[in-house]
Amino acid sequence: MSEDPATPGPDQMRVSDADREQVAQVLHQALSEGRITINELEERLSSVYSAKTFADLKPVTADLPGSAALATSASASLQAAPSRALGLPDNRIGGHPGSAVSIGVMSGAVRKGSWVLPQQHTTFAFWGGAEIDLRSARFAEKSCTITAVAIMGGIEITVPDDINVNVTGIGFMGAFMLEDKSGAPPAPPTAPTVTINGLGFWGGVVVYRKPAKDSNAPQIES
DSSP, X not given: OOOOTTSOOGXXXXXXXXXXXXXXXXXXXXXXXXXXOHHHHHHHHHHHHHOOBHHHHHHHHTTSTTHHHHHHHHHHHHXXXXXXXXXXXXXXXXXXXXXXXXXXXXXXEEEOSSOEEOSEEEEEEESSEEEEEOTTOEESSSEEEXXXXXXXXXXXXXEETTSEEEEOOEEESSEEEEEEOXXXXXXXXXXXXXXXXXXXXXXXXXXXEEOOOOOOOOOOOO
């Protein structure tokens, strides 16, 4: 079967700001390891920030470790998420919002499977726990916020690696952290963005970024 001429190959895909930053990080790492000079860094960064396609970015890191990740990023964007790679709206955005709260007080709350994350969701755990899994979720809006408060309890939030996530919470005698277990590059700007803020007080809020998966598990509310 011949390739659809209307669909550009990986090298012809337009790059995002996140793609440019990924290459810039490779260059800064190369400088710190003594592989390139400061003058070379400045010249290559100029090419990076003026790049329009993956083909423009490839020569910048062709002689450096990490250049293979750029090709992988382009191919993955085209094959695994064609609509997002082509800059089209993400088809996971929209739907009737689910519950705005998840509460675990001396008990547990679990919300996962097929559900719609509202624009604002609050998760509270006191002497208990809460689990939020967004890998099979939809998003009521392109930008959503989860406020997570754990007091002498724990909250685990799992996000897929094909959305953008910002973790801005505070740990006070506790933890509020992001663990990236996917190894994937940043998601494209067209993907949903979830901001996770709140507080871990004598408890913890841990956000796990994992590979996206399909799941038909029902939503469970507590």
